Amino acid sequence: MNKIVEHLDEVTVRFAGDSGDGMQLIGTQFSDTSGFAGNEVNTFPDYPSEIRAPEGTLYGVSAFQVHFGSKHIHTSGDFVDVLVAMNAASLKVNLAFVREGGIIIVNTEGFDERNLKLAGYSTNPLQDTSLAKYLVFAIDMGKELKKAFIEVEIPSKLVQRTRNIFALGITYWLFNRPLEATVSWINKKFKGKEDVIMANAHSLQGGWNFAEKNPDFRKQFIVDKSALPPGKYRSITGNQAAALGLVVAATKAHLPLFLGSYPITPATDILHAISGYKQYGVKHLQAEDEIAGITSAIGAAFGGSLAVTTTSGPGLSLKSEAIGLAIMTELPLIIVDVQRAGPSTGLPTKTEQSDLMQAMYGRHGEAPMPVLAAASSADCFNMTLEAARIALKYMTPVMLLTDGYIGQASEPWRIPNVEMLPDIAPNFAPDPSGFKPYLRNPETLARLWAIPGMQGMEHRIGGLEKEDGSGVVSTDPMNHQKMVELRQKKVDGIANDIPDLEVIGDSRGDLLLLSWGSTYGAAKIAVENLNAKGHKISFAHLRYLNPFPKNLGEILHQFERVVIPELNLGQLKNLIQAKYPKRIIGINKVQGKPFKSVELEEKLSVLLTMTNLQTWDESVSNVGIPVDL
Amino acid sequence: MAYRLTSKENNMKTIIDEILEKPHSGEGNYTSKDFKPDVDVRWCAGCGAISVLSPAQRLMPELGIPKEKIVFISGIGCSGRFPYYMDTYGFHGIHGRALPIASGLKIARPDLSVWVVTGDGDNMSIGGNHFIHACRRNVDMNVLMFNNEVYSLTKGQYSPTSHRGQITKSSPLGALDDPFNPVALALGASATFVARGHDKDRQQLQQLLLQAYQHKGFSFVEIYTNCRIFNDGAFDLYTNSDTREDHTIFLEHGKPLVFGKTKNKGIILDGYTPRVVNLEQGEHSVDDLLIHNEKDSTLAFILANMTYNEDLPRPMGVLQNLDRTPYEDRVVEQIQHEVEAKGIGNLESLLLGSSYWEI
Numbered sequence: 001m002n003k004i005v006e007h008l009d010e011v012t013v014r015f016a017g018d019s020g021d022g023m024q025l026i027g028t029q030f031s032d033t034s035g036f037a038g039n040e041v042n043t044f045p046d047y048p049s050e051i052r053a054p055e056g057t058l059y060g061v062s063a064f065q066v067h068f069g070s071k072h073i074h075t076s077g078d079f080v081d082v083l084v085a086m087n088a089a090s091l092k093v094n095l096a097f098v099r100e101g102g103i104i105i106v107n108t109e110g111f112d113e114r115n116l117k118l119a120g121y122s123t124n125p126l127q128d129t130s131l132a133k134y135l136v137f138a139i140d141m142g143k144e145l146k147k148a149f150i151e152v153e154i155p156s157k158l159v160q161r162t163r164n165i166f167a168l169g170i171t172y173w174l175f176n177r178p179l180e181a182t183v184s185w186i187n188k189k190f191k192g193k194e195d196v197i198m199a200n201a202h203s204l205q206g207g208w209n210f211a212e213k214n215p216d217f218r219k220q221f222i223v224d225k226s227a228l229p230p231g232k233y234r235s236i237t238g239n240q241a242a243a244l245g246l247v248v249a250a251t252k253a254h255l256p257l258f259l260g261s262y263p264i265t266p267a268t269d270i271l272h273a274i275s276g277y278k279q280y281g282v283k284h285l286q287a288e289d290e291i292a293g294i295t296s297a298i299g300a301a302f303g304g305s306l307a308v309t310t311t312s313g314p315g316l317s318l319k320s321e322a323i324g325l326a327i328m329t330e331l332p333l334i335i336v337d338v339q340r341a342g343p344s345t346g347l348p349t350k351t352e353q354s355d356l357m358q359a360m361y362g363r364h365g366e367a368p369m370p371v372l373a374a375a376s377s378a379d380c381f382n383m384t385l386e387a388a389r390i391a392l393k394y395m396t397p398v399m400l401l402t403d404g405y406i407g408q409a410s411e412p413w414r415i416p417n418v419e420m421l422p423d424i425a426p427n428f429a430p431d432p433s434g435f436k437p438y439l440r441n442p443e444t445l446a447r448l449w450a451i452p453g454m455q456g457m458e459h460r461i462g463g464l465e466k467e468d469g470s471g472v473v474s475t476d477p478m479n480h481q482k483m484v485e486l487r488q489k490k491v492d493g494i495a496n497d498i499p500d501l502e503v504i505g506d507s508r509g510d511l512l513l514l515s516w517g518s519t520y521g522a523a524k525i526a527v528e529n530l531n532a533k534g535h536k537i538s539f540a541h542l543r544y545l546n547p548f549p550k551n552l553g554e555i556l557h558q559f560e561r562v563v564i565p566e567l568n569l570g571q572l573k574n575l576i577q578a579k580y581p582k583r584i585i586g587i588n589k590v591q592g593k594p595f596k597s598v599e600l601e602e603k604l605s606v607l608l609t610m611t612n613l614q615t616w617d618e619s620v621s622n623v624g625i626p627v628d629l
Numbered sequence: 630m631a632y633r634l635t636s637k638e639n640n641m642k643t644i645i646d647e648i649l650e651k652p653h654s655g656e657g658n659y660t661s662k663d664f665k666p667d668v669d670v671r672w673c674a675g676c677g678a679i680s681v682l683s684p685a686q687r688l689m690p691e692l693g694i695p696k697e698k699i700v701f702i703s704g705i706g707c708s709g710r711f712p713y714y715m716d717t718y719g720f721h722g723i724h725g726r727a728l729p730i731a732s733g734l735k736i737a738r739p740d741l742s743v744w745v746v747t748g749d750g751d752n753m754s755i756g757g758n759h760f761i762h763a764c765r766r767n768v769d770m771n772v773l774m775f776n777n778e779v780y781s782l783t784k785g786q787y788s789p790t791s792h793r794g795q796i797t798k799s800s801p802l803g804a805l806d807d808p809f810n811p812v813a814l815a816l817g818a819s820a821t822f823v824a825r826g827h828d829k830d831r832q833q834l835q836q837l838l839l840q841a842y843q844h845k846g847f848s849f850v851e852i853y854t855n856c857r858i859f860n861d862g863a864f865d866l867y868t869n870s871d872t873r874e875d876h877t878i879f880l881e882h883g884k885p886l887v888f889g890k891t892k893n894k895g896i897i898l899d900g901y902t903p904r905v906v907n908l909e910q911g912e913h914s915v916d917d918l919l920i921h922n923e924k925d926s927t928l929a930f931i932l933a934n935m936t937y938n939e940d941l942p943r944p945m946g947v948l949q950n951l952d953r954t955p956y957e958d959r960v961v962e963q964i965q966h967e968v969e970a971k972g973i974g975n976l977e978s979l980l981l982g983s984s985y986w987e988i
Contacts, residue, residue: 304737
């Protein structure tokens, strides 16, 4: 039978099932295969904080979304084109994301009486009209698997565990994907377990064959290669990229790498990655708590390591006092904060950008430190190198903000040539003659770094205020004023050593959308889409939050209206308004999820219809919340 | 040992290796004066901490290591000032965190001799969690805990080693807490070297510090230090020359537990219970006495638990001294093992990961 083939620019597929159904696994495989096929890809793992929540429950649903295309892909997709739902609960939770006319592939085994009851369905949605707006493929995957394995001798227990792979096979058929990448992954993953390899590989092919032979599957979709610049690519999450960035930064600085860390969602993957890099001479300590994580790193920094601590919001709160110590002792240190929804324990597995104020000001005393933010998963690599460069050159702790979204989401990363990356020069004391621990480089104001083992430069430092130059403990009032101002001036001066903010679009005009951190993708797409409709919106993205790029004030001045979208209630907006005479319009969302570009488009469209600048009401800033709430 | 890959030469050398390769200053040619920096000691006159400073300064030349390789680290409290008074590298940390700072340093730099000076508040209270984990982790460092059974720098509140009923500014009617027994806590947390000394016998103290240094792994020395201002005389019974012989027992490995001014008393074990016996009444001789064995953890606990028993002398000296590979050596072994198994890491293949594609 002839199948119809349709070409698409971009598609979003969402795999959903129980926590134990292996959805993250097949989502990752689908994403990798799309990358191999030359697409741009962006993913979004969306899983509960329970490890194995009771089967069939709404709160136990785990999902993995893959957005891929032949054009630039900057988000994990606003609407789902294809939903794979392994049970009733996962259909219930995810149906709202599926666009009208979208495809839904369900495993009917997950729709028995018990499952329907747990999902809160009074009637079976597969049998009533509730899915009328969608193209539904209802498949008894257990039964179909049995058929597929009729002539293959594999214990049925093994076969029945491969339902997720069978579903993946069907999805591969839908997009005419090659199976090779996943087969070779299966071979590697289950090396030595021949029957497990056989079960999975045959199940994958079985899923493909099922769709190929089934007359209901009439249409295949082709997503062509995107026009990425030539090079070697891999799929990478922000946490993986940060871990690699740290190893490369240490190499480029010719320093040993030390990570002191305590496990915390969603930052732990950096610790996992670094702990596997022993081959590279990397040392790590899984400390007894967050405070020991950072203070062990401070000890290692005193000893001459490129020292790092990784954490998320609650951990950052615990590290506050120690960050002050690193500021006072002027030691290089990288703090990676993979932000999550707070306050307190909050929504541990969900994303937010609400630690910005804590990163800026969350310390006692006048305690300035550079704050950087990565724009995407792959950008975590670049910004980690930047954090190391600034920390070592300026002798200061540096905060790198990422978040649960880009930390765990993946996108293709063009792998850099390590040789071509610039060296990083630590500010080591040249020799003992005239050495004092707080002598400063007149240009950068960085103090000299002398580490134990360097002869003739023995000195004592600590949290007490010190006399400038000598570093001797001092309570002199004028010296304290001078030191406070010096520390501020040092951080402010970094503005001369970072790139200017770049405006995409007209350099002056009515509306500038200014994003920071992980909102980059959604903001960029929203502006592109609106401009394609004939609007003129300019776009800029901040990676440096303290200090701001030198030209920020001037850029703000060039626009009638400046809009900042943030996954908080307006923290960057307030920072900018405090520094520049400009009223900023905020678009704010705190739902544990990243922005959809369509949400920003809607808000910006409202703004575009308003000619009177005073009519923008703060209450319309909040995405998804009715104005009259 | 510090490893690092440089992308070109494919070896793991770092700047640290260059520093380590440079010639170092006169090993063994120091005097205690070389360890006295040009600053005034600002502890109160008669403070027990001063009595620890001079044994430490006298010990350093005997270690035979370059002084640029010695680091003193402290937390907050009167003890926290100690590093300023040693002309070595030094780091004055924040309250309770001296141990993780020292752990990070020693793990990163196993070539250094790392010393921690802390107090009963810094180490047992705000830093209590770090203390128990440092004990079990066994990073090679020497921890000198000044115990004055009171918070002094905050001007006189009860501490986690204050005794029940102790009158302080924050316990005018008497403290309700029971104290930690620091050596028992250290043993319970698997510290390999546990000792106790006091500020009135500097020679004995210097000897204990030397033994702590010689022990490879985590060494904990509790030091009774008198606070003249807020808890004067707290340890008189155990430290004054006219009473200490009868109220303390100095433990020596392989020797019987004899004490008393005229060496007329000893300790026997009655089941698991230590009892004092008189050696002059003919009933017991030295041969009956318990022999100290610093390699025996069970015995160490029995001895440590004599501490607050008023019928027994207070144990001083080395309670336990076990051999166990220090943490930082295991870190290096793991790295070496991985390098032997897989070769020195290649940065390019690390970046490529397990699956990549070309466009």
